Amino acid sequence: MTKQTYREVKREANVGERIRIVNPQFALGYGEGDEGTTTERVSVGVHAMLNGSERGVYHREYVVLEPVTTSGTNEALASAFAQFILDNADTIRAILGDVNKTEPAALTRAAVIEKARADVAELTRKMRSPIANSDGNRTFNTLTSKPEFHINRNKRAVTVLVRGIYGNAILEKGIAKAAPDDVFHAEIGKAIALRRALGLTVPSEYTNAPKPTEKLANMxxxxxxxxxxxxxxxxxxxxxxxxxxxxxxxxxxxxxxxxxxxxxxxxxxxxxx
Structure with a gap:
């Protein structure tokens, strides 16, 4: 018997539909990955049976699990396609051998610096409107905040204090420090520190930024x-x-x-x- 599979869809659920928690915020009695069936729909969210009890869940906390229908026709088509590949393997290999793979051009140091500067500006904007933020930590998702950067070029480090917009309390802290054999740049350090403070992934372009290839004024x-x-x-x-x-x-x-x-x-x- 074929097991029922589902696809995740980000939309508001209807009564009777199955949901999965992906962004728990004010979670009481449920957490990320929990699944349940909606029993009631209200303006800001739904009520759903989760872990044996009915819980209130905001719309931004879940995705709808839509059943994926697998028909015999699809299975027959997949089988026919697999047989076609087997029957024409040599020809397909020859065709693929003529395709030139193009690797994406590596970012220059100047491009990485500009990307980091734009990243900090965009994250700062999102910190003031957290409702639409689905990744990162609770501060980034639910609280309005602002970054306060402290740059210590002697120690080759950047520290960011994430403060609340109201009350100015320190909510998070992030640090970026250049390795002994690395070249320090404040903008890259700010992007790394802020992403760490907000619980976001740090792109490898920042941690492995290319070093300068020539002598330039003010180095x-x-x-x-x-x-x-x-x-x-x-x-x-x-x-x-x-x-x-x-x-x-x-x-x-x-x-x-x-x-x-x-x-x-x-x-x-x-x-x-």
Whole structure:
């Protein structure tokens, strides 16, 4: 006997339909993953039998489980298609062999920085209107809040305090700290710290951002002597102005440690020209 399967649909449930809890907020007697049948529908939600009792559930807390109908015709079609693949395997392999796979272009450091800046702006907007937020933690989903960033470039770290809009209480805290061999940038650090504070996934582009590939004005450089200097506009006299003359720029000597002050838009325009 074929087991009944369902698909999740985000809509308001009708009486008699089955629901699954996916975003518990003011949950009393139920949690994420619990399923039950609706018994009554009201303006802001439904009543449903969950864990042996009737519970009130907001619309934003659940998805409707719609039955998926599997007919004999579909099974016959799937079987015929599988046989077609078996009968024509060599031809199909030859066709697929001619298809060139295109890998997505890797983001440049400038693009990652811009993505992080836009990400922080969008998350800040969502923090003020939490009703539509379905991922992250309870603060992000149910409370109105705002970020307060603290940047410590000496420690190569960014800390964010998520404060309530009303009362200014600290609701969450997130920290991002650059690894010893990484290049610190405040905008990337802000995006990582804020996402951690809100219980959101941190994209790998942030944690594995490409390092700078050239010398640009306003980069902070650590010399082999241990001293830190800022790269001037004139990269040609970098050795004389910023490190001792014996400390030349290369992979073993001068090392970029912070590019927060670099204007990548200018650098990109210059490269395009």
């Amino acid at each position: 902070l450089i650590r010399c082999v002597s241990g001293e830190t200097r800022k790269l001037t506009d004139s990269t040609a006299d970098f050795n004389v102005r910023n490190c001792s003359m014996l400390h030349s720029w290369n992979g073993r000597n001068g090392t970029v440690i912070d590019d927060t002050d670099v204007d990548y838009s200018v650098a990109t325009e210059g490269a395009a020209a």
